Structure formats: C-alpha cells, structure tokens
Amino acid sequence: MSGRTLVEKVWDDHLVHRADGEPDLLYVDLHLVHEASSPQAFDGLRQTGRRVRRPDLTLAVEDHNVPTDSLLISDPMGRAQVEQLAANCAEHGIEHLRHGTAHQGVVHVVAPELGLVQPGMTVICGDSHTSTHGAFGALAFGVGTSDVEHVLATQTLPMRRPRTMAVDFVGRPSADVTAKDLILAVIARIGANGAHGHALEYRGEAVTALTMAGRMTMCNMSVEAGARVGVIAPDETTFAYLADRPARPTGAAWDDAVAWWRTLRSDPDAVFDRTVDIDVTALTPFVSWGTNPGQSVPLGAAVPDPASFTDPGQRSAAERALDYMGLVPHTPMRDIGIDTVFLGSCTNGRLDDLRAAAEVLRDRRVDSRVRMLVVPGSMDVRRRAEAEGLHEVFQSAGAEWRLSGCSMCMGMNADRAQGSQRIASTSNRNYEGRQGDRARTHLVSPAVAAATAVAGRLAAPSEL
Ligand SMILES: CC(C)[C@H](C(=O)O)[C@@H](O)C(=O)O
Numbered sequence: 001m002s003g004r005t006l007v008e009k010v011w012d013d014h015l016v017h018r019a020d021g022e023p024d025l026l027y028v029d030l031h032l033v034h035e036a037s038s039p040q041a042f043d044g045l046r047q048t049g050r051r052v053r054r055p056d057l058t059l060a061v062e063d064h065n066v067p068t069d070s071l072l073i074s075d076p077m078g079r080a081q082v083e084q085l086a087a088n089c090a091e092h093g094i095e096h097l098r099h100g101t102a103h104q105g106v107v108h109v110v111a112p113e114l115g116l117v118q119p120g121m122t123v124i125c126g127d128s129h130t131s132t133h134g135a136f137g138a139l140a141f142g143v144g145t146s147d148v149e150h151v152l153a154t155q156t157l158p159m160r161r162p163r164t165m166a167v168d169f170v171g172r173p174s175a176d177v178t179a180k181d182l183i184l185a186v187i188a189r190i191g192a193n194g195a196h197g198h199a200l201e202y203r204g205e206a207v208t209a210l211t212m213a214g215r216m217t218m219c220n221m222s223v224e225a226g227a228r229v230g231v232i233a234p235d236e237t238t239f240a241y242l243a244d245r246p247a248r249p250t251g252a253a254w255d256d257a258v259a260w261w262r263t264l265r266s267d268p269d270a271v272f273d274r275t276v277d278i279d280v281t282a283l284t285p286f287v288s289w290g291t292n293p294g295q296s297v298p299l300g301a302a303v304p305d306p307a308s309f310t311d312p313g314q315r316s317a318a319e320r321a322l323d324y325m326g327l328v329p330h331t332p333m334r335d336i337g338i339d340t341v342f343l344g345s346c347t348n349g350r351l352d353d354l355r356a357a358a359e360v361l362r363d364r365r366v367d368s369r370v371r372m373l374v375v376p377g378s379m380d381v382r383r384r385a386e387a388e389g390l391h392e393v394f395q396s397a398g399a400e401w402r403l404s405g406c407s408m409c410m411g412m413n414a415d416r417a418q419g420s421q422r423i424a425s426t427s428n429r430n431y432e433g434r435q436g437d438r439a440r441t442h443l444v445s446p447a448v449a450a451a452t453a454v455a456g457r458l459a460a461p462s463e464l
C-alpha cells in the first residue's frame with residue numbers, strides 16, 4: 001500500500017462513519033460562524049427544537065456587514081443580520097466577537113491569530129474562504145447554510161472525499177514576488193475552475209519560505225482555482241506562529257501536539273491524483289485584467305487579445321471580461337489608471353501585508369486622483385500596526401486608516417465603489433459587481449497596491 005497525503009491523513013483521523021455509496025461523516029474540531037451565512041441555519045435549529053451541540057467549539061464573528069468608519073450600521077438589513085447573530089449566540093452560549101471589540105475582524109484573520117486553528121484539525125465555516133486555514137495543515141472547508149445547520153446540531157459533516165492535487169513550486173522566486181503573485185500565477189495557469197473536485201497541497205521551497213500570513217494568502221485563494229481545500233504541511237514556521245497564541249496547547253500538551261504535528265505531511269510515496277509544477281524562478285508580480293482570478297498576467301505584460309485564446313469558451317469569456325472592464329487588447333497593464341486602492345480582506349489584511357504596503361508608502365504620497373482605503377483584517381492587526389506606527393505612514397501618505405471588516409472586498413457594507421470605478425484590490429475576487437455594481441477590480445499584492453496608489457496606475461514598487 002502506498003503512503004497517504006496530508007489531506008488523507010487528516011480526513012482519516014476525523015472519520016466518524018463510512019458506508020458504500022454515501023459521503024463520509026467527518027468530525028468537526030472548529031466551527032466558525034459569521035452573520036452573512038448563519039441566520040437560516042439557526043432558524044432551522046429552532047424549527048426542529050435542536051440546540052447547538054458544541055458551543056465551546058464554535059466561534060462567531062461580525063465581519064461582512066460592519067462599517068469600517070463607525071460602529072453604527074446604517075443599512076437596516078445589515079444591522080438586522082448582525083443583531084440576529086448576537087441573539088443566536090446568546091441563545092446558544094456561543095462566543096461572539098462584536099464589531100468594535102478587541103478581537104473582532106474578518107473571521108479568517110481572527111481565528112488563526114487567536115491560535116484556534118491548529119495543524120491536523122478540521123475547520124468548517126459557512127464561507128468559501130475557509131480554505132485559508134489549510135495554511136496550518138488543517139483540513140478546512142467552506143460549506144453552505146444547510147451544512148452550517150448540520151454542524152451546529154451535530155458537530156459532524158457529511159462530505160465526499162476530494163481528489164488530491166499537488167502544486168509543486170520549483171525554484172526560488174525573486175524578492176519582489178509575494179504569496180499573492182504565486183497563487184495568481186497558479187490560477188492563471190490551471191484556470192479558475194482548474195482544481196474543481198480536488199484538495200490542493202502546495203509544496204516546494206517557495207512555500208516553505210513564506211510566513212504564515214503568506215501561506216494564508218495562498219490557501220485563501222485555493223477556492224479561486226475551484227478547490228474547496230488547500231493545504232500546506234506544518235513546519236517550524238507554523239509552530240513558531242502558534243507558540244504564543246492564546247488558544248495554543250500549553251505545557252506537556254504543547255510538546256505532544258508538536259510531536260504529532262510533525263507527522264502531518266504527505267508521505268514520500270503518497271500518490272496524488274494530479275500534480276502541477278510551477279517554475280517560479282522567472283515569475284514577476286501578477287495582476288488580474290478580467291472578471292475571474294484566472295484572468296491574470298504579469299504586471300509587465302499587456303491586456304490579452306481575446307483572439308489569442310484557442311478555446312472558444314475562454315475567448316468569449318475574455319471578450320465579455322474586457323467589455324465589462326472597459327479595456328482594450330494590447331494595452332500595457334502598467335498604463336491602466338486606477339482611482340481606488342483597497343488594502344485589506346482575509347487574503348491580504350494581515351500585519352505582514354500592511355508592513356509590505358507601508359514600506360512602499362513611507363515618505364511618499366498617494367496620487368491626488370486616488371482614494372486608498374487601508375482596512376486591517378482584524379482589530380488585533382490594527383492595534384499591532386499602530387504600535388509600529390504604520391497608521392502614521394498610511395495617514396501621512398493620504399490613505400484612510402479604518403476599523404476592521406470585510407469592507408470593500410465584497411460590497412456588503414458601506415465601503416462600496418461608485419459607478420465603474422477602477423480598483424486595485426488586495427482581495428481575492430474580481431467578479432462583475434463584486435466591489436460595487438459596475439466596479440472594475442484588478443487583483444494585486446499589497447506591495448503593488450501601494451505602488452499603484454502612488455503612481456495612479458498599476459505599478460510595482462521598483463518603478464517608483
Ligand atoms: C458571504 C460569504 C458566504 C461569501 C463566501 O462564501 O465566501 C463571502 O465571504 C465571499 O467572499 O464571497
């Protein structure tokens with residue numbers, strides 16, 4: 001028998017029930033909840049007279065609807081969702097991090113920073129970017145609202161085992177290539193649906209060299225390649241990140257945990273259903289030009305000509321995307337003017353991301369035609385950034401320093417783009433209407449976002 005992949009190991013460890021022709025039933029170690037995907041799940045519990053099985057393994061956070069410039073939600077629908085979450089958590093005894101309190105933030109930023117996400121766990125949330133937590137070697141899935149109800153009621157989830165796909169990064173990238181560029185390059189290569197039905201495992205020197213923030217950026221966007229899961233084997237970087245987090249195991253339990261975590265890697269003879277090699281030695285910063293994250297190119301390239309796609313589906317998708325984006329084929333990406341820059345989200349709203357952007361903005365000014373929003377991924381990130389003086393760098397450059405939340409990542413709150421504004425955004429989705437009704441999104445790394453804010457057009461720090 002051949003060895004097992006990391007995903008298979010964690011899966012097998014959580015198997016509660018298996019029967020032919022049925023999905024496996026998995027035990028859930030951590031259930032994250034937010035206001036946008038949980039109301040019907042709690043309603044379902046009420047209608048059937050059931051309680052939350054393990055409130056102690058459940059954490060709720062307000063993030064999608066909260067404003068980032070005040071504590072008052074002006075939109076009645078958004079306010080109702082947030083109040084409903086508060087009532088549901090009070091009724092079921094679930095810990096709930098409220099807007100404006102010390103540990104609030106985007107759910108996928110908050111849970112890891114509290115140390116709640118650990119290697120070898122199963123983590124579920126009614127949110128597609130739950131894949132983020134695979135950065136710790138956890139098996140983390142986004143699920144729909146009916147599955148949220150199932151997990152609330154039983155702490156288990158029926159799941160079909162995904163196929164496995166290894167993404168092997170070959171070589172060392174140059175210093176200006178970040179985790180965001182690596183993952184955009186992967187998605188551009190395999191397509192926005194290229195990993196459908198698979199769990200991704202990212203491997204290679206370029207991955208082990210990443211900080212936990214970079215690994216989370218990478219795993220976060222697994223879902224943008226069509227995979228619900230993306231994992232990275234835990235290592236010394238993972239253990240060091242967890243070592244001083246509030247929810248970590250302590251004393252002898254820490255030593256035991258680390259000894260077990262070290263076994264959580266794909267066996268050398270494990271067989272993946274698919275393997276993709278990505279040579280990173282020649283990579284440069286990536287930006288998106290279209291309306292799905294796979295429609296991305298190096299910043300030094302030009303807007304592609306739809307005629308260059310041999311696949312008819314890709315060609316018509318490119319035509320539609322260029323029409324929506326208001327772009328003309330062969331325009332150099334660097335010539336595309338930008339009027340809004342959004343630095344934040346569960347993809348790139350962590351302290352490392354803010355540091356990278358601040359380094360570029362120090363002693364520089366945001367172009368007068370550009371509005372830049374800096375939205376820390378959590379209040380904890382905000383506090384730490386302020387302790388380092390990063391907020392002063394952003395503010396003296398002319399950027400807005402905000403409270404934490406999903407913000408402009410997904411126009412579900414007051415931070416929405418107006419009309420067909422063009423945004424350089426460190427978030428993960430560039431769908432039509434994502435950041436505002438007709439908003440045009442270009443996905444970028446934090447460093448490119450900051451350089452773009454200064455230049456007023458898509459730019460890399462090396463050009464300033
Ligand atoms: C609203 C929520 C369910 C959604 C998700 O599933 O990811 C959102 O967070 C997103 O990023 O599109």
Ligand code: SF4
Pocket residue numbers: 063064106107108127129345346347405406409410427428
């Ligand atoms: S920051 Fe964006 S991607 Fe992340 S959970 Fe919020 S809306 Fe979804």
